[in-house]
Amino acid sequence: MKAMTDSLGLDVEFFTAVSTDDRKMLNRFNNSTYLKDTHKACYISHYLIYASIVSHGYDSALILEDDVDIELNITSIMSYIHRVLPDDWDLLYLGHCMNWEGSFFEPIDDSSPIFKLYPSKKPYCTHAYAVSYAGALKLLGELATLEVPVDLELISRIDDGIVTSYSIEPAVVVQWRSDDNPSDVSPDAEVEHKTLVNSTLNSIGFSWK
Known part of the structure; x- marks a missing residue:
């Protein structure tokens, strides 16, 4: 992850995720009997980042999980996206799963030949x-009670109009997965191989196994 962000010249802060071994933290949010500990740890980790955004007074923050690959020209892509991104945004998905995005709404702006911004539909995953x-x-306020995986909670708030969300399609950040590098949260999940136009990891010598 650091090699990739360094090669892109990105200024990042690494946030230690909650471990499934941290029983004290998991028990603080132990109101859901439905979730596995891996999903609880993921949920709490993201919730604590929201708290950090507020406590530090950040205008916004990009949350990247540590198993991702990023478009090589991400800076120029995001310069365009920020020019067309409406001021009312709460969430902006650079990556997503399940192929829902970009199929139900017209793009916010149609001037980009490849990467377009759409109102979010069902942006599964939180990478x-x-x-x-x-x-x-x-x-x-909305996610203080843990009930279902965090990506489903976010989609629910999008569906209800509580948060205003947009998605980039095609995704500019994808999960770097292989059969021998499964998800920490859902290790038995089927591997989804989304590709990038120009992979940063490929450019620095990594490849799919």
């Missing part, structure tokens, strides 16, 4: 999304 300060405030 790459930005949260505004206003969005973090909303999520701290």
Whole structure:
């Protein structure tokens, strides 16, 4: 992860995720008997990042999980996205799963030949999304009670109009997965091989096994 962000010239802060071994933390949010400990740890980790956004007074923050690959020209892509991103945004998905995005709404702007911004539909997964300060405030109140996986909670708030969300399609950040490098949260899940136009990891010598 550090090799990739260094090669892209990105200024990042590494946030230690909650471990499934941290029983004290998991028990603080132990109101859901439905979730596995891996899902609880993921949920709490993201919730604590929302709290950090608010406590530090950040205008926004991009949350990247540590198993991702990023478009090599991400800086120029995001310069365009920020020009067309509406001011009312709470969430911005740079990566997503399940192929729902971009199929139900017209793009916010149609001038880009490849990467377009759409209102979010059902942006499953949480490997790459930005949260505004206003969005973090909303999520701290809305997600204080842990019931289902965090990506489903976010989709529910999008569906209900509580948060305003947009998605980039095609995704500019994908999960770097292989059969011998499964998800920490859902290790038995089927591997989804989404590809990038120009992979940063490929450019620095990594390849799919």
